[in-house]
Amino acid sequence: MESLYERSYRMEMGEVHLPGHHLYMVNDPTVVKQVMNDNAGNFPKSQLLADALRPLLGESIFTTNGAQWQRQRDMMDPAFGQTKLDVAFPAMWAATQDMLQRLGRLADEGAEPDIEIEMTHVTADIIFRTIFSEPITGEAAQRIFAAFARFQSIAPKLLLPSLYGIKWLVWPWDVWRSRKAAAEIRGLLASLVRPRYDAWQRGEGSEKDDILAAFMAARDPATGQPFGFDELVDQVGMLFLAGHETSASALTWSAHLLANAPDVQQRMHGEARTVLGDRAPQQRDMKELELTRNVFRESLRLFPPVGFMARESTKTCPMRDKTVPAGSSIVVSPWLIQRHRLRWPEPDVFNPDRYDNDASRDALRNAYLPFGMGPRVCMGAAFALQEATLILACLVRDFRLEPVAGHVPEPVGRLTIRSANGVRVKLFRRPAV
Numbered sequence: 063m064e065s066l067y068e069r070s071y072r073m074e075m076g077e078v079h080l081p082g083h084h085l086y087m088v089n090d091p092t093v094v095k096q097v098m099n100d101n102a103g104n105f106p107k108s109q110l111l112a113d114a115l116r117p118l119l120g121e122s123i124f125t126t127n128g129a130q131w132q133r134q135r136d137m138m139d140p141a142f143g144q145t146k147l148d149v150a151f152p153a154m155w156a157a158t159q160d161m162l163q164r165l166g167r168l169a170d171e172g173a174e175p176d177i178e179i180e181m182t183h184v185t186a187d188i189i190f191r192t193i194f195s196e197p198i199t200g201e202a203a204q205r206i207f208a209a210f211a212r213f214q215s216i217a218p219k220l221l222l223p224s225l226y227g228i229k230w231l232v233w234p235w236d237v238w239r240s241r242k243a244a245a246e247i248r249g250l251l252a253s254l255v256r257p258r259y260d261a262w263q264r265g266e267g268s269e270k271d272d273i274l275a276a277f278m279a280a281r282d283p284a285t286g287q288p289f290g291f292d293e294l295v296d297q298v299g300m301l302f303l304a305g306h307e308t309s310a311s312a313l314t315w316s317a318h319l320l321a322n323a324p325d326v327q328q329r330m331h332g333e334a335r336t337v338l339g340d341r342a343p344q345q346r347d348m349k350e351l352e353l354t355r356n357v358f359r360e361s362l363r364l365f366p367p368v369g370f371m372a373r374e375s376t377k378t379c380p381m382r383d384k385t386v387p388a389g390s391s392i393v394v395s396p397w398l399i400q401r402h403r404l405r406w407p408e409p410d411v412f413n414p415d416r417y418d419n420d421a422s423r424d425a426l427r428n429a430y431l432p433f434g435m436g437p438r439v440c441m442g443a444a445f446a447l448q449e450a451t452l453i454l455a456c457l458v459r460d461f462r463l464e465p466v467a468g469h470v471p472e473p474v475g476r477l478t479i480r481s482a483n484g485v486r487v488k489l490f491r492r493p494a495v
């Protein structure tokens with residue numbers, strides 16, 4: 063990510079032309095709004111990317127378009143309403159407690175862990191518990207987790223050539239490896255969903271109040287039909303991926319930023335102690351953790367997990383001074399927009415207090431979209447904010463984070479923005495007061 067040209071952070075719109083394919087990168091807020099919201103119907107999700115993700119995500123909501131997507135969204139949205147967030151909170155706290163114990167052991171050993179591994183573990187645990195009402199400690203869960211890591215490492219090699227319309231550059235070996243990982247994940251997920259699905263069909267097993275139960279109960283508003291088994295597995299797979307990969311990335315970068323900002327960390331520790339004390343956090347505490355939320359917000363600005371979003375133009379259309387041909391890829395990059403030199407004061411500086419001043423209001427409105435925008439906006443944004451606030455507040459309440467001398471993480475665009483060399487931090491237990 064850091065090899066992007068400085069002028070990319072100043073431009074309003076850029077273009078790349080390859081034989082037979084055109085790609086436009088849009089930063090101008092008016093055009094972004096046009097693509098993502100006002101004329102979203104003319105700019106569906108890129109099928110080039112969907113093809114690369116299909117072996118894993120099938121016909122899931124992340125990649126479908128049009129009436130098929132609308133039906134899925136209508137059926138799935140209720141699973142993420144406020145009442146479901148209340149139900150998810152105990153699962154989030156249980157997984158966070160396990161994380162704190164693991165971190166405590168690492169701190170006692172004097173280790174300098176790659177915090178990305180811990181953040182991936184805790185967020186995968188949370189989404190697993192909220193989908194299936196089980197922790198991720200079982201054997202099947204561990205195998206899913208390992209296969210996801212393999213899929214994640216191969217995916218960029220498939221996604222970027224697909225986006226540029228040069229799929230022939232993809233190695234058949236990588237395609238084979240990604241399909242193998244995807245098939246393993248889907249097989250394992252299907253084996254977890256199957257008994258619940260069959261019980262549900264027999265009219266049993268409705269006692270669980272988890273996401274799987276909500277998806278099985280969902281009905282197409284037009285036909286009254288539920289999800290079929292395969293489509294249900296598609297949605298569960300997508301949710302497992304979308305629900306932990308992004309949050310893990312965001313929390314990892316938050317930890318990195320905090321380790322390098324001792325003053326902010328100390329203030330956040332004070333906030334966590336005042337609001338939470340030594341007791342178990344309650345859901346209602348989350349709204350009191352204002353600085354924690356601003357730290358997360360600022361971390362999502364500097365390191366948006368979804369570094370770019372790809373759309374396809376279905377019609378030839380004007381954009382600024384250009385004519386964009388039908389079939390072009392349109393890329394909207396939160397990474398560029400949220401560090402744009404013309405929109406944000408001190409764009410590369412970590413400053414969680416910036417949201418309290420008026421100068422940032424416009425930028426927030428026009429140049430901040432870590433969860434996307436318009437009809438395809440992230441379905442799990444409130445879920446992500448709740449879990450991140452809880453995890454970060456507990457992390458700084460119980461531990462002090464320091465950077466590891468000489469270690470400088472290198473952001474790279476994979477499925478989400480990760481670090482090529484990990485994100486190592488030193489952890490020190492804080493004494494209970």
Ligand code: HEM
Pocket residue numbers: 123124125135189301304305306308309312362366367368371372431432433434435437438439440441442443445446
């Ligand atoms: C910090 C964490 C997260 C970030 C930054 C994030 C970001 C995003 C973005 C940018 C999109 C839109 C992509 C596009 O328009 O091309 C998206 C979509 C989506 N996200 Fe998230 N997400 C996060 C966490 C979650 C969680 C925790 C869940 C579920 C529990 C989730 C579920 C989804 C789903 C289902 C969609 C597809 C919505 C649709 O196409 O209708 N996300 N997310």
